[in-house]
Amino acid sequence: MALEPISQANGNGGAKEVIIEVSDVVAGFGDHLVLNHINLNVHRGEVLGFVGGSGAGKSVLMRTIIGLVPKREGSIKAFGVDMDAADDHERQAVERRWGILFQQGALFSSLTVKENIEFPVREYLNLSQRLLDELAVAKLEMVGLDASVCDKFPSELSGGMTKRVALARALALDPEIVFLDEPTSGLDPIGAGDFDTLIATLQRTLGLTVFMVTHDLDSLHTVCDRIAVLADGKVIADGTMETMLASKHPWLQAYFHGKRARLDASPLKSR
Amino acid sequence: MLLDGKAEGERLTLAATGAWVAQNARRLEGEIDGMARRNGGIKRVDIDMAGIQRLDTFGAWLLERLVRSFTAQGVKAEVTGLAEKYRALMDEVRGVKADEAPHKEPGTLTSAFASVGLAMVLVGGTISSIINLIGALVVAFLRMASRPRSFRLTSMVHQLDNVAWRAVPIILLITFLIGCIIAQQGLFHFRKFGADVYVVDMVGILVLRELGVLIVCIMVAGRSGSAYTAELGSMKMREEIDALRTMGFDPIEVLILPRIMALIIGVPILTFLGSMAALYGGGLVCWLYGGIDPDIFLSRLKESISLNTFQVGMIKAPFMALIVGVVACVEGLAVKGSAESLGLQTTASVVESIFLVIVLDGMFAIFFASIGM
Ligand SMILES: Nc1ncnc2c1ncn2[C@@H]1O[C@H](COP(=O)(O)OP(=O)(O)OP(=O)(O)O)[C@@H](O)[C@H]1O
Ligand SMILES: [Mg+2]
Numbered sequence: 001m002a003l004e005p006i007s008q009a010n011g012n013g014g015a016k017e018v019i020i021e022v023s024d025v026v027a028g029f030g031d032h033l034v035l036n037h038i039n040l041n042v043h044r045g046e047v048l049g050f051v052g053g054s055g056a057g058k059s060v061l062m063r064t065i066i067g068l069v070p071k072r073e074g075s076i077k078a079f080g081v082d083m084d085a086a087d088d089h090e091r092q093a094v095e096r097r098w099g100i101l102f103q104q105g106a107l108f109s110s111l112t113v114k115e116n117i118e119f120p121v122r123e124y125l126n127l128s129q130r131l132l133d134e135l136a137v138a139k140l141e142m143v144g145l146d147a148s149v150c151d152k153f154p155s156e157l158s159g160g161m162t163k164r165v166a167l168a169r170a171l172a173l174d175p176e177i178v179f180l181d182e183p184t185s186g187l188d189p190i191g192a193g194d195f196d197t198l199i200a201t202l203q204r205t206l207g208l209t210v211f212m213v214t215h216d217l218d219s220l221h222t223v224c225d226r227i228a229v230l231a232d233g234k235v236i237a238d239g240t241m242e243t244m245l246a247s248k249h250p251w252l253q254a255y256f257h258g259k260r261a262r263l264d265a266s267p268l269k270s271r
Numbered sequence: 272m273l274l275d276g277k278a279e280g281e282r283l284t285l286a287a288t289g290a291w292v293a294q295n296a297r298r299l300e301g302e303i304d305g306m307a308r309r310n311g312g313i314k315r316v317d318i319d320m321a322g323i324q325r326l327d328t329f330g331a332w333l334l335e336r337l338v339r340s341f342t343a344q345g346v347k348a349e350v351t352g353l354a355e356k357y358r359a360l361m362d363e364v365r366g367v368k369a370d371e372a373p374h375k376e377p378g379t380l381t382s383a384f385a386s387v388g389l390a391m392v393l394v395g396g397t398i399s400s401i402i403n404l405i406g407a408l409v410v411a412f413l414r415m416a417s418r419p420r421s422f423r424l425t426s427m428v429h430q431l432d433n434v435a436w437r438a439v440p441i442i443l444l445i446t447f448l449i450g451c452i453i454a455q456q457g458l459f460h461f462r463k464f465g466a467d468v469y470v471v472d473m474v475g476i477l478v479l480r481e482l483g484v485l486i487v488c489i490m491v492a493g494r495s496g497s498a499y500t501a502e503l504g505s506m507k508m509r510e511e512i513d514a515l516r517t518m519g520f521d522p523i524e525v526l527i528l529p530r531i532m533a534l535i536i537g538v539p540i541l542t543f544l545g546s547m548a549a550l551y552g553g554g555l556v557c558w559l560y561g562g563i564d565p566d567i568f569l570s571r572l573k574e575s576i577s578l579n580t581f582q583v584g585m586i587k588a589p590f591m592a593l594i595v596g597v598v599a600c601v602e603g604l605a606v607k608g609s610a611e612s613l614g615l616q617t618t619a620s621v622v623e624s625i626f627l628v629i630v631l632d633g634m635f636a637i638f639f640a641s642i643g644m
Contacts, residue, residue: 108610109508109608109609109610109611110609110610110611110612121293124293125293125294125296125297126297127296127297127300128297128300131296131300131333134332134336134367135328135329135332137367137368138328138332138364138367139328141366141367141368142328142363142364142367146368147368153608153609154608154609155508155607155608155609156608171328173293174292174293174327174328174329201359201360201363204356204359205356205357205359205360205363206327206328206360
C-alpha cells in the first residue's frame, strides 16, 4: 500500500478531504425505515459527534457505513472507494484503515485482553511476539489501563474496562478513522474526561478522524469539532457546538439546553 | 533502510528516514535491534528524526525502545529533530512500562499432569452438581405440587413442542431404519441355521427392551440436550439468570423444571413411537427380504414378547429423560463468560448424557434380571 503522508488538513482552511461520504442512504428492518435518504460527510482529521434520541438509528447508521447492515438505496464511499463496487481486496484495504468500537464492546470472549488487542495486528502484520506484546501493553496504557489486565478474559472486566480494551483494540492498527459507539457511557466522569483527552491527543498526533456517537454533553463540548443530529432518519442539523446552541429546533433546544446541559465546559483543544 | 548509523569515536549519529508506521514495523524492529547491539565503546547517541515522513504508535514505540535499550546500557541517547506534531505521541509512549508484559510459560510435564488432575476434579464437580440439581428439582417439584397454579404450563408445552412433537419425524425415520437393519442382519445370519423365524423374536425383544429407548435417548441428548445447554448457557452469559433471581424467581422453577418435565413426558412418547416404527421396519424387511408373511410375523411376535418386555423399555424412558435433562441443565449453568466455554459445555453435555444413559441402561439390565422381568 502506498505510504503517502497524511495531509493535516485540520483547521487550516481550504477544502477538507472527505473520507466518508454517505449519500442518499436508505436502510431499515422489515417495513421499519430507520435511515430515510440520509446524507453525511466526514472530513479528514475532524472529530464528528453524532447525537440523536435513543432508537433514532445512530448505531444503525454506523453499522451501515461499515457494511454490517445492508442498505436499500444510496451509496457509501470510504477513502474515495465506493463500497458497493469494491472487490474483496479493496474492501479489505479499506477495513484495515478503520477501527470500530461497538456499543457493547464486542471483545472476543475466548481470547484474553492481550490477545484481543494483538489479534488484528497479528492478522495484518507479521511482527515478532515481543513487539506484539509490547504494543499491546502500550495501547492498554494509552487507554488508561495497565499490564495487569493483560491475561484477564473479557468476562472478568468491569463495564468501563471493557470499553477501554475495546478502544485499544479499535486503535490497534493505528487506523485513520475510528467509529466509536458511545465510548464514554459506563465510564466514571474522570475516566470519561481522560477518554476525551485521549481522543483529542490521538486526533492531534495521528491525524485521526473520529466518528463518535455519544450522549455525553461534556464530550460534545470538549472534543467535537462538529456535531450532527439524527432524527426521523435524516441529519436534521450539523455544525459546531455554537450552531447547535443557537438553533431554534425544539429537539435541539431540549437536548442542549435541558437540565443536564452544562454550558461551562470549555473545548479541550483550545486549551 | 529506515535507520542509518554513523559512528565517530564515542559518538553515534543515527538518521531516521522513511515512514515509521505499522506496515514497516517488522523491518524497523530488525534494524533497531541490530543498531542497539552494535555499540562498541559508544558513550553518546544522537537520533535525528527530522527525515521521517510519518510516525504512528508502532514507530513511536520502536523509537522509544531504541532509546531505552541504549539507556539500559549506560549510553546517553537523545532524540532530535522530531516534528512538533509528534511530540504528544512520544510523550504518550514514554510512560509505557512494556517490560511488564507478562509472558506465558510453555506447557511442561507438570502442567500436563496438573491438567489430568484438574479434569478429575471437574468430573467430581459435575457429579456433585448433578446430584444437587436433582435435589433442587425435587424441592421445586414438591413446591409446585403444593401450589399447582404456579407451574409454568405454557413454558412446558412450548418445550414439549420442541423436544417431542418436532422430533417425531426424525425419530420415526431413524428407528424405522434401525428396525430394518436388525431384521436384515438377523435374517442373513439365522438363515444359515434355518432359524429364519427367530428373527422375529430377536427384533421384538431387542427393540422393545433396549434399542427403542436407547436410540431415542441418544437422539434426544444430541437434539434437545444440546439445545438446553446452549440456551441456558447463553442466558447465563448475558446475566439473564441473575436477573431472574434478583426479581425473586427461582431459575430452577422457571427455566429448568418445565424443560425437564417436557423431557420426562416427551421421551416415553417418542420411545413408544420409535419402537413401533422399528417393529414396522423389521416386519417389512422380514416380509420383503425374508419371505415371512405379516400374519406369521405378528403371531410369532405375540408369542415371543410379553407385556413385560414392553414395560421394561417404557419404565426406563422417564429415568433416562431425567438424566439427559439434568446433565444438559447442569452443563448449561456451568457456562462461564466466553463463547468457547459455551461450546465446551455443550459438547460435554451431549457426551456425558449419552454415557450416563448407557450406564443407566446397564444398571437397569441388572435390576430387571434380578427381579426376573
Ligand atoms: N437488528 C435489528 N432488527 C430490527 N430492528 C433493529 C435492529 N437493530 C436496530 N433496530 C431498530 O432500529 C432503530 C434504531 O436503532 P439504533 O440501535 O440505531 O438506535 P440508536 O440511535 O443507536 O439508540 P441508542 O442511543 O439507544 O443506542 C430502533 O428502532 C431499533 O429497534
Ligand atoms: Mg446505539
